[in-house]
Amino acid sequence: MGPPTRVVAVVVTFNRLELLQTLVRRLGEIPGLAEVLVIDNASSDGTDTWLAACTATGDIPVRSRSLATNRGGAGGFHDGLAWALDTGADLVWLMDDDGLPDVDCLPLLLEHRDDLDFWGPLVVDESDPRRLVFPIRLPGGAKVAHAVDDVRRAARGDRLDGIVIPFNGVLVTKELVERIGLPREEFFIWGDDHEYRLRAEESGARVATIVTAAVRHPSVGNLGTPMMWGLTTYNDSPSDLKHYCMARNNLVNLRDYRGPLHALAFVVKTVWFYTFSRPSLSRLRLSAGAMRAGIAGDFEGHRRFLR
Known part of the structure; x- marks a missing residue:
């Protein structure tokens, strides 16, 4: 048996200290994590001071880097993913500060570590977990699912292949990052996550959503x-x-x-x-x-x- 898989969480934050504190506390309750790395996008709400004093969540080490300027989610995930690989991560768990994974989210995702390259949970509405925050176009047709039950009915077992919502609790393997590179930091916000998924798919990555795992997220309202x-x-x-x-x-x-x-x-x-x-x-x-x-x-x- 080889060495255990090293899973490192990367969180990108900007001026949402209270949400960040809640998320970091939750990460300390989740089994399977080796370390939490936080990229602070030059926040001005005291995030840097809090992070400087935060060295662990539960038994899990927490480290942080505060960027000199706000480089958006794209710049934050670019730097955070590179940092995680420098620490020797085998898998990197990427997330924004406004998501909150269920305690069993990572263990459920890790059940698929041997046959997927880029995969994540359902992103559900924190006020109504029966609803998706980001609707999913189901494979093989034009139907767009807004309800969790609709996605689960379309899945084969506990996964829906060919679909993932990055960067909301998504896992990416070290091997895939080495193959396709880091997110496009120059995008700043909007489309950087979509581009990374497209690049992964173009490289032949095995992509899926695990429909039994969930990250809770504030509603973003009507997306169109x-x-x-x-x-x-x-x-x-x-x-x-x-x-x-x-x-x-x-x-x-x-x-x-x-x-x-x-x-x-x-x-x-x-x-x-x-x-x-x-x-x-x-x-x-x-x-x-x-x-x-x-x-x-x-x-x-x-x-x-x-x-």
Whole structure:
């Protein structure tokens, strides 16, 4: 029998100290973890002071690094994943500060350590665990599941192959990271997790959701506004920062993984939405600037929206 698998949790946080404290306490209750690494994205709410005094949760060591500037979830997971591998991790458990895994979440995921490369739990609404926070398009068709029971009925045994919601309690193997590299830190937010999943799938990674395992997460509300007479939806965030990153990064992902026609379709969809569905000249200009930046490989424009 070989050496035990070393599992390291990586948590990325920004200005949500209370949520972070709850999550770190929970990680101390979960069996199977060797260490917790926290990447603080230059928080200004006392997170750095609390982390400096936090050396363990339960019997599990806790270490932290505070970044000099806010580099978003993408930069945080880029650095955190690299750090975990430097500690000798065999598996890295990636999560944001606003998720809360059930105590049995990691043990249930680890039952599949020998036959998966990139896999995670269901992400359920903390106020109604029967509902998914991020709906799942079921394999083999167009049906989108919003209820946990629908996903479990579609699964084979305790897993749904070909689907995973990163980075909400997802496990990734050292071998996969060595094969495909680290998340794209320049994306800042929005689309970095999707790009990493696409890259993993392109490399032949074995991907799945374990439907008996769960991470509880605050509701994110409606993830799409209906458009084109209800035939489709559009991610319309009130935040200029989020919209800029979404428009830029989504266009890049579509170009790189689906081809120029899909990228062009996204441009047309954006123009339609802000011309007819929710007319806004300012949003059209913002979208156009973000898309031009993505095509040019300029990933600095979002910084003007940071506070």
